Amino acid sequence: MPVIDPKKCDGCGLCVGVCHFNALAIVNNIITIIETVECDWCTDCEAVCLTGAISCPFEIILQKP
Amino acid sequence: MAVQLEFLKSILYFSALGLAELESIKKLVFEKTVDRAEMVLLEGESAENLYFVASGVVKVFKTSAEGKEQILSIVRPGESFNDVPIFDGGPNPASARAMGPVLLYGIKKNDMEAILRDHPQIALNIIKVLARRVRHLVSLVEDLSFKHVIGRVAKILFEHVGGEMGLGPRLTQQEMAAMAGTAREVVGRSLKALEEEGAIKLDRHRIIITDKEALQKIMEVSS
Numbered sequence: 001m002p003v004i005d006p007k008k009c010d011g012c013g014l015c016v017g018v019c020h021f022n023a024l025a026i027v028n029n030i031i032t033i034i035e036t037v038e039c040d041w042c043t044d045c046e047a048v049c050l051t052g053a054i055s056c057p058f059e060i061i062l063q064k065p
Numbered sequence: 066m067a068v069q070l071e072f073l074k075s076i077l078y079f080s081a082l083g084l085a086e087l088e089s090i091k092k093l094v095f096e097k098t099v100d101r102a103e104m105v106l107l108e109g110e111s112a113e114n115l116y117f118v119a120s121g122v123v124k125v126f127k128t129s130a131e132g133k134e135q136i137l138s139i140v141r142p143g144e145s146f147n148d149v150p151i152f153d154g155g156p157n158p159a160s161a162r163a164m165g166p167v168l169l170y171g172i173k174k175n176d177m178e179a180i181l182r183d184h185p186q187i188a189l190n191i192i193k194v195l196a197r198r199v200r201h202l203v204s205l206v207e208d209l210s211f212k213h214v215i216g217r218v219a220k221i222l223f224e225h226v227g228g229e230m231g232l233g234p235r236l237t238q239q240e241m242a243a244m245a246g247t248a249r250e251v252v253g254r255s256l257k258a259l260e261e262e263g264a265i266k267l268d269r270h271r272i273i274i275t276d277k278e279a280l281q282k283i284m285e286v287s288s
Contacts, residue, residue, distance in 0.1 A: 041269040043238060047249065057235035060226045060272045 001036040002045060008053035015045035015054055024054075068094045068170060069119075075143055076117055077190050086184055093176040099123075099163040106161040112150030114171040118142050121167030127159050138201065139164075148195060151177055217245040218255040219283045222265065226274060235270075259283065 011029040021038035024031055024045060031054055033039075043056040073079050073087050073094065082090070097116075099105055105116065108127060116123075123140040137159050140146045150157050151174050172180070181188060221244050225234055238256075242249045256272065259265045264279040265272055274280055 039269070041267075043253070046237065046239070047253075052239075055237045055239070056270065057237045057240075058272045059235050059270055060222050060274070062226050062277065063266075063273050063275045 001033050001039060003055045003057060004031055004033065005053050005055075006030045008051045010051055010053070012050070014048040014050075018044040018048050020044070068096060072119055072143075072170070076145070077143075077194055078117075078145065078187055079190075081186050081190055082184060089183070090180055093180065094170050094172055097169040097171050099167040099169060101163055101165050103163050104160065105163060105167075105169070106147060106157045106159070108158065108160040109156050112147055112155070112157050112174065114147065114173055115145060115151045115177050116147050116161075117145045117170045117172075119168040119170050122164040123161050123167055123169075124164050125159050125161045137205065138198075145194065148191075148198070152191075152195075214245055214247045214251050215255045215258055216284050216286065217247070218252055219259060219264065219280050221245060222259075222272060222274060223277075223280055223284060 009029075009031045011026055011031070013026050013031075015031060016024045016026060020042060021035065021040065023033060023035040023039045025034045026032070027034075041056055045054050046056045068091050070084070070087055070091060073091060074082075074084075079087060079090060096119075097105075099121075105123060106112075118140050120142055122142075123146060124136055125138045125140060125146050126134045126136045128134055138146070140161075146161055147157065149155070181191075218241060221236070221241050225236060238249050238252045242252045245252060245255075256265070256267060259280070260267050262279060262283065264274070264276050264283060266275050267273075
């Protein structure tokens with residue numbers, strides 16, 4: 001699931017607004033992932049975050065033949 | 066050598082004009098010969114003349130702070146350059162150098178303004194020329210910002226693939242962008258393009274290299 005750094009989050013809520021799957025919410029002024037099954041890793045939340053509080057790192061793997 | 070009326074007629078700017086009108090314009094046109102590699106214009110200097118290439122080829126380019134040249138256009142006979150600063154009054158946005166011996170026809174900025182006032186029918190053709198220039202530059206921007214980045218992104222994926230256990234470093238698009246020297250948005254588009262090429266598959270948080278040879282080819286072609 002997306003990685004959240006609570007120290008960087010300023011609670012602006014931009015990421016909540018862009019999430020297509022309502023997977024995010026602001027809880028106690030900090031972004032929280034409330035649903036991960038629907039998340040399709042569109043990375044829009046990471047794109048809109050000005051503080052770098054939420055990130056969507058990719059794992060790079062080689063498909064076995 | 067005298068300015069040739071037939072050549073003026075072949076320039077798109079003036080193609081709508083009759084012989085009498087071209088005769089009056091001809092008086093305002095001057096010739097300039099330029100040797101190979103001679104600079105015609107310097108980026109940043111104030112623009113004084115609009116040029117048409119009568120023979121030879123001129124390279125229009127910008128120079129980076131590191132001294133690297135980026136060609137914006139190759140100007141061939143019948144084509145013009147330095148149009149933009151003549152019409153908007155700003156400095157030369159780029160430099161121009163002769164790629165071989167070149168014969169130019171030039172019109173001073175003030176004279177061009179007079180020509181436009183006296184022959185307003187040339188305005189539509191000027192618009193067409195500038196519109197083509199914009200289309201060309203948009204395509205160039207796309208090439209510069211996109212095509213080569215795909216190769217760099219391909220290289221980053223190649224170099225950071227996980228080992229047998231599948232445990233490699235996890236990279237965000239921002240991190241890939243920093244490595245590739247580009248913007249995060251361009252990395253996103255590059256990944257989609259690589260997927261369309263069949264080299265990778267995006268599966269939520271995983272980038273699966275599905276065709277290693279194709280990825281390598283993209284790396285090599287774009288470098």
